[in-house]
Amino acid sequence: LHVCTANPATTSFSPQGKFESAELVAPSARIKLARIEAYGKHLFYVFARGRTVHVHLGLFGRFKKHKNPAPSPRETTRMRLEGDKVTFDLSGPTACALVTPKEKAAILARIGPDPLRAGADPEAFYAHVAKSKMPIGAALLDQSVISGVGNVYRAEVLHLLTLHPSMACNAMNRAEAEAMWHLLVGLLKRGVKEKRIVTTQGLDVAPKSKRLLRKESTHVYGQSACRSCGGDVQRFVQRARTAWVCPNCQPFRARREP
């Protein structure tokens, strides 16, 4: 999900002194967080005078919120954001580093369009899909093709479009590619709004537990039975991640349909 808010009162320092050389940092020299930008899964924490920290949460990264006074940062705390009333500690990120404008530009240059960003241009995505023999399930995880989509949305968008993950990109026609982009825009926006990944329709009765809530939020991801047809969900590894597919709803297709 994309972080879209920044507390203007929030300041920062690095418990490990990781950023000391760039003066982002000693508790005595706290600087204000101006804004946070999200491009796909890449986050940029922009502080006063444009000093920018690149954060990528990866699989384990998370911000833990503490009410002030917050406990001492742990050995594994990579960045601390401190406000008047609350403190956020970042642990486990794949990336957390000060970047120059050049380095930031290099990151943006190697990722594809992000369906969540206003003004994102899907043409690069359409162009890739039109010519690539890569399986569509692999392309959706390739951040240089389209950015921001992860394993859950891969499984769900393909299920909603009744496409098999192993189908070649270029077996999709233009209309299917456009439908995929626009579906992703809607699904990702819904995720931001609800602060969780949900691709199923609303329920009449609210589930009693967090676990059930999660179980009811997808059609095939994490499911043993397809929540559309009840058939067995198959799992296989695709691009080093588990792909989830209902072969009944998503029959493999070798060729492009007119």
Add this chain to the structure above:
DNA sequence: GCGGTATGCCTAA
């Protein structure tokens, strides 16, 4: 309490 797994991605081989 323990072990497996995970909404990710990089590097070495």
Add this chain to the structure above:
DNA sequence: TAGGCCTACCGCG
């Protein structure tokens, strides 16, 4: 392709 990062959660029992 395997391993590493680093943490939370789950099922098991």
